Amino acid sequence: MSDKISKVTxxxxxxxxxITAATVSRALNDHPGIKESTKKAVRxxxxxxxxxxxxxxxxxxxxxSNIVGVIxxxxxxxFFGSVVHGIEKVANENNYTVLIxxxxxxxxxxxxxxxxxxxxxxxxxxxxxxxxxxxxxxYSEVRNRGIPLVLFDRTDDKLGVSSVVVDDFAGAYQAxxxxxxxxCRRIAHIAGQQHVNIFNLRLKGYIEALNVHNIPVNDDxxxxxxxxxxxxxxxxxxxLTGGILPDAVFAVEDFTALGAIQTMKAAxxxxxxxxxxxxxxNEAFGEYITPSLSTVNQQTVTMGEEAARLLFDGLRSGxxxxxxxxxxxxxxxxxxxxxxxxxxxx
Amino acid sequence: MSDKISKVTxxxxxxxxxITAATVSRALNDHPGIKESTKKAVRxxxxxxxxxxxxxxxxxxxxxSNIVGVIxxxxxxxFFGSVVHGIEKVANENNYTVLIxxxxxxxxxxxxxxxxxxxxxxxxxxxxxxxxxxxxxxYSEVRNRGIPLVLFDRTDDKLGVSSVVVDDFAGAYQAxxxxxxxxCRRIAHIAGQQHVNIFNLRLKGYIEALNVHNIPVNDDxxxxxxxxxxxxxxxxxxxLTGGILPDAVFAVEDFTALGAIQTMKAAxxxxxxxxxxxxxxNEAFGEYITPSLSTVNQQTVTMGEEAARLLFDGLRSGxxxxxxxxxxxxxxxxxxxxxxxxxxxx
DNA sequence: GTGAAAGCGCTAACAA
DNA sequence: TTGTTAGCGCTTTCAC
Numbered sequence: 042m043s044d045k046i047s048k049v050t051x052x053x054x055x056x057x058x059x060i061t062a063a064t065v066s067r068a069l070n071d072h073p074g075i076k077e078s079t080k081k082a083v084r085x086x087x088x089x090x091x092x093x094x095x096x097x098x099x100x101x102x103x104x105x106s107n108i109v110g111v112i113x114x115x116x117x118x119x120f121f122g123s124v125v126h127g128i129e130k131v132a133n134e135n136n137y138t139v140l141i142x143x144x145x146x147x148x149x150x151x152x153x154x155x156x157x158x159x160x161x162x163x164x165x166x167x168x169x170x171x172x173x174x175x176x177x178x179x180y181s182e183v184r185n186r187g188i189p190l191v192l193f194d195r196t197d198d199k200l201g202v203s204s205v206v207v208d209d210f211a212g213a214y215q216a217x218x219x220x221x222x223x224x225c226r227r228i229a230h231i232a233g234q235q236h237v238n239i240f241n242l243r244l245k246g247y248i249e250a251l252n253v254h255n256i257p258v259n260d261d262x263x264x265x266x267x268x269x270x271x272x273x274x275x276x277x278x279x280x281l282t283g284g285i286l287p288d289a290v291f292a293v294e295d296f297t298a299l300g301a302i303q304t305m306k307a308a309x310x311x312x313x314x315x316x317x318x319x320x321x322x323n324e325a326f327g328e329y330i331t332p333s334l335s336t337v338n339q340q341t342v343t344m345g346e347e348a349a350r351l352l353f354d355g356l357r358s359g360x361x362x363x364x365x366x367x368x369x370x371x372x373x374x375x376x377x378x379x380x381x382x383x384x385x386x387x
Numbered sequence: 388m389s390d391k392i393s394k395v396t397x398x399x400x401x402x403x404x405x406i407t408a409a410t411v412s413r414a415l416n417d418h419p420g421i422k423e424s425t426k427k428a429v430r431x432x433x434x435x436x437x438x439x440x441x442x443x444x445x446x447x448x449x450x451x452s453n454i455v456g457v458i459x460x461x462x463x464x465x466f467f468g469s470v471v472h473g474i475e476k477v478a479n480e481n482n483y484t485v486l487i488x489x490x491x492x493x494x495x496x497x498x499x500x501x502x503x504x505x506x507x508x509x510x511x512x513x514x515x516x517x518x519x520x521x522x523x524x525x526y527s528e529v530r531n532r533g534i535p536l537v538l539f540d541r542t543d544d545k546l547g548v549s550s551v552v553v554d555d556f557a558g559a560y561q562a563x564x565x566x567x568x569x570x571c572r573r574i575a576h577i578a579g580q581q582h583v584n585i586f587n588l589r590l591k592g593y594i595e596a597l598n599v600h601n602i603p604v605n606d607d608x609x610x611x612x613x614x615x616x617x618x619x620x621x622x623x624x625x626x627l628t629g630g631i632l633p634d635a636v637f638a639v640e641d642f643t644a645l646g647a648i649q650t651m652k653a654a655x656x657x658x659x660x661x662x663x664x665x666x667x668x669n670e671a672f673g674e675y676i677t678p679s680l681s682t683v684n685q686q687t688v689t690m691g692e693e694a695a696r697l698l699f700d701g702l703r704s705g706x707x708x709x710x711x712x713x714x715x716x717x718x719x720x721x722x723x724x725x726x727x728x729x730x731x732x733x
Numbered sequence: 734g735t736g737a738a739a740g741c742g743c744t745a746a747c748a749a
Numbered sequence: 750t751t752g753t754t755a756g757c758g759c760t761t762t763c764a765c
Contacts, residue, residue: 050758061736066760074734091528096506097447098758101741106443108507116471116487117671122462125489138503141462141487143471157484160442161454299675325463329645331677396742407752412744420750444742447757 049092057086069094100162108138109352110158112168114146114195119325120341121169124193127345128167135353137164144171155179165189165352170197172237172268189355189362193348194339195239198368203355205348205369209239212337212373213246216319217291219335219375221254223383225289225317229262231276231301233293240268243293243321262287266297273300281308288316289381295320295327295336302330302380312380319381332379340371347371395438403432415440446508454484455698456504458514460492460541465671466687467515470539473691474513481699483510490517501525511535511698516543518614521582535701535708539694540685541585544714549701551694551715555585558683558719559592562665563637565681565721567600569729571635571663575608577622577647579639586614589639589667608633612643619646627654634662635727641666641673641682648676648726658726665727678725686717693717 051065058065060079067075068083086092100106109132113121125141132139140163142154151171158166159182166183170192180200183190196204220228230247233240244263251258264279266272273292277300280287292298298320302312310316312332319335320327327334347369355362397411404411406425413421414429432438446452455478459467471487478485486509488500497517504512505528512529515538526546529536542550566574576593579586590609597604610625612618619638623646626633638644644666648658656662658678665681666673673680693715701708 048758052758062758063737063760064735066758067735070760076734079734093502094506095447095508095758097443097452097508098741099760101441101443101447101743101757102759102761104741115468116462117465117468119463122489125462126491129489129491139488141489142485143468143475143487145472145475160440162441162443303675326672326675329649329672330675394742397744398742408742409744409753410751412742413751416744422750425750441742444757445744447741447759448743448745450757 049090050095051092053090054083054086054092057090058082104162105164106162107136108140108161108163109165109167109349110154110161110163111139111141112144112151112154112158112166113141114144114169114171116141116143120194120322120339123341124169124345124348127342127347128349129345130342131346131349131353135349135356137353144174146171146173148174148176152179155183159183159186159188163188165191165356167191167193167348167352169193170195170237172234175236184363187362189352191348191352191355193344195237197238201366202363203351203367203369205344205351205371206239207339207344207371207373209242209373210246210249212321212339212375213243213291214250215246215373215375216321216335216337217247217250218254219377220289220291220317220319220381221250221256223289223313223317223381225383226256227259227262227285227287228256228289228291229264229280229287231273231280231290231292231297232263232265233268233297235265240293247291259285261285266293268293268297270296270300270303273297273302274304275300277301277304289313290316290318292318292320294322295324295334298334298336298380299326299330302334313383317381317383323376327376327378335378335381336376338374338376340373344371395436396441397438399436400429400432400438403436404428450508451510452508453482454486454507454509455511455513455695456500456507456509457485457487458490458497458500458504458512459487460490460515460517462487462489466540466668466685469687470515470691470694473688473693474695475691476688477692477695477699481695481702483699490520492517492519494520494522498525501529505529505532505534509534511537511702513537513539513694513698515539516541516583518580518583530709533708535698537694537698537701539690541583543584547712548709549697549713549715551690551697551717552585553685553690553717553719555588555719556592556595558667558685558721559589559637560596561592561719561721562667562681562683563593563596564600565723566635566637566663566665566727567596567602569635569659569663569727571729572602573605573608573631573633574602574635574637575610575626575633577619577626577636577638577643578609578611579614579643581611586639593637605631607631612639614639614643616642616646616649619643619648620650621646623647623650632662635659636662636664638664638666640668641670641680644680644682644726645672645676648680659729663727663729669722673724681724681727682722684720684722686719689717 144151192204266276323338490497538550610622612622669684
């Protein structure tokens with residue numbers, strides 16, 4: 042019941058056992074040159090006094106915190122939650138703790154998150170760049186300080202750091218080809234902000250698929266949005282009031298596709314009969330909406346695991362971390378559901 | 388390009404300006420008794436040398452970290468992402484940083500998260516208890532150490548700490564009454580684990596609504612699940628093969644409702660014609676599935692804000708924090724969509 | 734196998 | 750207005 046703040050330190054344990062703090066520290070860290078009996082006594086006393094290791098003091102002394110910071114744009118996107126799972130798995134294996142900061146897709150928050158992590162002396166940073174971010178100086182700073190930094194999904198090659206991405210070009214290519222193979226010819230693309238490289242790659246993959254299949258690229262069928270449900274709605278309206286009525290839409294990601302579907306339904310269009318649609322990211326809701334949404338899966342957990350592995354490899358290799366940035370490209374997987382299949386198989 | 392780890396400290400700034408570290412520290416902290424010119428010089432030199440405040444050292448010295456830790460069961464549930472937004476807003480106003488730890492609904496992770504936060508000397512903890520958690524000793528420890536702890540949504544009164552919840556009883560009462568008003572009489576409830584108090588309250592609210600409307604409570608219409616899509620599917624199957632075919636279902640939360648809907652559809656039941664359904668939590672997907680899901684909104688952002696406010700009030704009041712736990716109960720809001728409305732209005 | 738002592742970087746009394 | 754000094758709790762060299 043007491044609100045006593047019992048700050049038990051290794052000194053208290055030392056006093057109790059008539060040994061020194063140094064010995065206690067060594068015992069707790071399982072130092073080889075300490076008698077087993079001493080270790081045992083120290084551990085028992087630690088438990089009895091309810092001692093709690095002070096990470097702050099330890100970090101200050103060691104110059105490392107055993108914490109990795111993860112910056113994600115939003116915890117409300119399943120994709121990122123899933124990547125974080127992968128990261129946590131590997132971090133646990135390496136005896137590291139993961140702390141998360143959400144940028145809310147805002148540059149200022151993202152910058153603040155990086156600063157917080159730097160000030161908190163995290164040993165490494167994993168990040169996915171916010172949609173709003175153009176200036177990357179805060180990440181350069183992490184890099185220049187020699188702190189391991191690995192980007193995932195929303196990356197930028199200019200930074201010269203390691204990264205893990207899914208092959209967005211290939212994913213877009215597959216998605217678009219799938220629509221073509223289903224008989225669609227007037228395939229529109231609702232694109233994202235082109236400074237975000239994954240969105241740019243998806244546009245390029247779309248164009249490549251059209252080229253390979255000898256379908257002319259029509260600029261009127263490409264609209265640019267801000268990658269959200271609302272934006273998806275708006276972009277779809279634009280497409281419907283444009284000169285050419287598309288018979289299919291490749292949306293830059295699932296939320297955008299969701300918005301587009303709402304507009305299609307409101308316009309009385311049958312999906313996929315009148316118009317087919319496919320998204321990107323395999324968000325959880327896609328399976329449950331009507332029609333269920335075809336999309337591209339991004340191997341989220343693997344992405345997290347690989348990003349974390351790159352980070353911990355770097356942590357071990359020390360100073361030369363950013364000397365040879367590596368780029369891991371995961372294979373995306375097409376997921377065909379109802380929204381894109383005009384001619385269902387037997 | 389260099390990978391130099393330039394550990395610039397206040398000593399470096401002091402040397403540069405021929406003053407002492409203490410003065411630099413005071414200048415950086417905008418201490419009143421420092422000449423404006425000195426402050427200016429210090430700040431400029433700090434920028435020039437690319438000095439970064441070392442939070443670790445500062446925390447060790449001050450015994451406080453200006454960090455609050457938030458423990459959430461899962462970042463993949465929109466509800467929690469949304470609450471965290473609320474928390475961050477208030478934390479920012481108070482010049483605090485928010486770090487998130489996800490328990491993945493597992494007791495062991497949750498315990499580890501609490502330990503990490505304690506070891507990292509966070510100044511306060513906000514938490515929502517995982518579904519799996521029964522033993523609450525780790526939270527007691529936070530409390531006993533005199534560290535402000537505020538629970539939100541998944542709380543437990545036994546802990547004797549402040550909390551913010553939505554009125555789950557009232558929400559369940561409203562949801563059930565809504566079904567009754569729509570002409571349903573054989574209303575089933577897919578319940579959650581009863582050791583989780585919010586799930587228990589929802590069951591009680593359901594029963595109360597039936598009582599008030601003179602509808603007998605039938606135990607065959609109450610099934611207990613584990614609160615997930617899969618569990619929703621299973622429970623619904625149980626209900627369909629039971630003695631009485633329900634004409635409505637009140638599901639303990641939205642994912643459970645989603646699973647139940649899948650089973651209903653598979654059984655060829657029309658929703659809401661043959662069977663109506665309502666969920667709880669207002670997860671994002673509910674608006675987009677077919678039929679759209681009626682549910683109960685929980686004022687997530689407000690919940691986060693209020694929880695954070697309770698915490699910061701406590702932080703200021705100091706030692707007596709846990710002496711007078713407060714409990715804030717927010718009003719839930721019924722959201723009627725297609726899945727529950729048998730007789731749509733004009 | 735353990736002790737003594739120094740120091741990580743910062744801040745707050747107390748002094749001047 | 751600024752300097753001096755001590756210490757937060759832990760770890761680690763160097764002794765013995």
